[in-house]
Amino acid sequence: MVKFTTKHRHHSRPHRHRHDYHRHRYSYQRSRYQDESDEDSDTEPPEEEKRIEIDLLDLDGLREKMKIGIRPTSQLDHVATFLRRRYHGDRYENSISKDARIAFYWMEKHLTGPEIPTGLSLLRYRVLSSSQDDESLQITWNSRLDLEPEQLEQIEEDILEGKTVANLRRSIAAHLGVEDPNRVVISACGGLRPGVLQGSHWEAKSIETWLCRHLYIGLESPGNYVILHGLNQEYVYHPPPGSRSSRFLDIQMLKTWLRGEVITNVHQRSSSQIEVDEDDIRLLSKGKWLTKRSRIGLGAMVDFELSHSVEGRFLEEEAWLVPSTETCIVCSEDKRASEMPRRVTEACEHEAQTCKDCVSQWIVSSLDTVTWDRLRCPECPKLLRFEDVRQFASPEVFDRYDILATKAVVTEFRDFRWCLNPRCGSGQIHRDSCPRVKCHACKASSCSYHNVPWHSKETCEAYDRRTKKQRKNDKASEKRVKEITKSCPKCRRDVHKYSGCDHITCESFPSPFCSLSIFLSSLEWFCA
Ligand SMILES: [Zn+2]
Ligand SMILES: [Zn+2]
Ligand SMILES: [Zn+2]
Ligand SMILES: [Zn+2]
Ligand SMILES: [Zn+2]
Structure with missing residues (x-):
């Protein structure tokens, strides 16, 4: 028989106490094994090191995280039995009913076989209310919100249809009779990446890929947010609940939030590959760069820019969340909103229909044909500014442009x-x-x-x-x-006598049938 021992995580425990705790548990397990072997003396007592400690985590975040010890021979059924015993009866708010089914996951994979994969250190589980439960998305909402059943049905339908977070915020605000959709908060509960869905163009239903099945809808008090606008998208920041309310926000904190909660928190599966330095993020307000001493109040709109490399990697990692809704008029490919510029240059009086890649290509080819200060928008006659070229061109092309521009300015x-x-x-x-x-x-x-x-x-x-x-x-x-030069009769280039060498060639017509070669074949000439 397999026995499981549990231990709850106590991160706040001082080290000394934790040590005692371990020791206590250790002797407890030992005595249990002792009892077993006494009862059944002809089987060998299992060795202590054969027990493997793994974390057991509820995917829906309803039950606390546990550490359990398993043996190499343990199977998922044994873990399920353990969970059913642990959460049995009315003592627990989240008790597991008899009809419930328990599904197990490793990384992002649903485990279908009976075995526990070797090398596993974190096992996730989900309790499904019955065998009919198909793990479909469910909506929970703040109990203070007045949402009618028909409205919830409509929201559910919108999500399954693939509506973006911004569209959902708008329709939910309309259901609630709230004017400002930015007050609506949509969060993923549980799953691999729990938390607020910040990106306006994210497709809400794609959170199923994060193994999340519960969407939570809440409403912030008026103006209790900051909109971070960048990459043609809006990411809404809400101060964490219970945070000290201050009229002004710390710029550094906004950057940290953007880095931790958005840029490195959108990857689909394994952890983010993006490394972000402080210099990779620039915040602007009304066209002016924000510094540590700038003051930004709640309810404001802040623009952000990412360095070329971080932007590229972020767009890659975020891609699966953002459906392609635009078409580039140059390459005719379907593009995500984040792959399109909002405007090519500030002065443009049209929405951009050329994707960023194509604008970048356009700059490269334009630099070969016009001077650096005559670069134009590919769709209208407006001239590109220095900032536009910096934004769209690759770092190498921008360097070339920058040198040309600097030379032109200083030579004056x-x-x-x-x-x-x-x-x-x-x-x-x-x-x-x-x-x-x-x-x-x-x-x-x-x-x-x-x-x-x-x-x-x-x-x-x-x-x-x-x-x-x-x-x-x-x-x-x-x-x-x-005096010693003749011109080549065909290409008119000067041909010099080249003493000491009998070889005659013409660089312009190097083939043996070059008329020059025939013409001068008896002489010591060399076509320069
Ligand atoms: Zn294009
Ligand atoms: Zn234009
Ligand atoms: Zn020098
Ligand atoms: Zn001199
Ligand atoms: Zn020639």
Whole structure:
């Protein structure tokens, strides 16, 4: 026979007490085994280490979490029997009735066989009221809300039809006669990811994938929320119940909430792969960046932006929650609202119908054909701003754009000089009468008068004299080159005599049938 021992979690217990508690339990188990082997002396007493401790968790969150000890031979039936005994009779609010069925889950999988998978450390269970219970979604609501049975039926229908959270909030607000739909809170109870459904475009019924079957509907007091707007979606923050009511919210707290409750909390199965630094999230209000000292009151709307990499990963992890409701007019693919820009640029007088990927592609191809300051919206003649390019272009393309834009701006200053060290790329204002400019970044010197790397050990005059001579020599050699050059009859490129080599090629017409090769086949010529 298998025996189960239970232990409730007491996280708040100081370490010393917990130690005593363990010791006590240990001796208790030992004595039990002793009793067993006394009764049945010809079977070997099971070894202590053969008992495996696992967590037992109610998927619907109605019963407390327990630790139980199982043996390698234990089966799910044994755990079910244990649960039925544990929650037997009227003593418990959540007693398990005789007709009830108990289903078991490991990770997100429903366990159908009798075995407990090896390596399992957390076993989830769900009590189904009867064999007819098909685990379908159920709605519970705050008892103070006046919802008629027909209204609940309508809400249930809306959910099954695939309505988004924003649409549900609106229709529930209408049922309740409440003007502001942002006061409506829809939460998942139990399941793999319990908590409020914040995203306006999330499809409410997809929480079934989180093994959640209970949706809770509540109503916040007026204005007790902050709307975080970003990625063409709205995520509604509600202060946790019982939190100290303050007129202003801490910006840092809002960022932490966004990171913990939204960005890393939308993954479908295994835990989130997104790593978010503080710098990856920027909060803005009315176009201005919010700092630690900014003050945001309840009821406000705050915009947020994510760094390029975090945004990409978040959109991937959130994708399964957001149905595709839009179509891009460029690639004709069905897109989620979060994959579409709200506007391409602020000045656009139309809703964006081009997806973010296509706008990004559009910027790449436009940069090849127009100057950096003539980039336009793909749908209208409005010019893209610096911020738009930063938002839509990939980091590499944005860097290219940024350099072009910066160069253009600084070159307008008359005294601005670029560092001429090819490995540097820095520049600075030089107002000194001395022509030697020492780069602040790489310490290399350049001549601002001649626009060359600094001619060391020479003044500008000496440099002039020396280069004058050189230029004369260059002119003479140019003349000599002309005398021994013929142009290729086909491509008109200069062809030089190339002494010491019999090989004749033409780079423009490298095939053996190049007319030049035939024309010059008897000579020692080399087509440059
Ligand atoms: Zn597209
Ligand atoms: Zn436009
Ligand atoms: Zn430099
Ligand atoms: Zn000089
Ligand atoms: Zn040629």
